[in-house]
Amino acid sequence: MKQLMNTSLKKGIDKQRTAVLRLEMDYELAVLFEAIEENNEKKIKDCKQKLERIRLELVRLKAF
Numbered sequence: 059m060k061q062l063m064n065t066s067l068k069k070g071i072d073k074q075r076t077a078v079l080r081l082e083m084d085y086e087l088a089v090l091f092e093a094i095e096e097n098n099e100k101k102i103k104d105c106k107q108k109l110e111r112i113r114l115e116l117v118r119l120k121a122f
Contacts, residue, residue: 072119079119083112 086108093101 076116076119079112079116083109083116086112 086105090102090105090109093105
């Protein structure tokens with residue numbers, strides 16, 4: 059019974075983290091769009107790195 063409760067709790071936490079990551083991803087995509095419009099190479103590179111980190115975590119959570 060305890061394992062069932064722990065599994066259920068973990069799924070809930072994973073769902074919350076996935077939602078937060080999706081919001082972060084939306085924000086970073088907006089920042090990337092701005093950087094592309096400004097032709098700011100450093101900002102573009104930073105955004106792409108953040109998006110890659112988010113992508114890897116989402117894959118780890120099996121959200122994609």
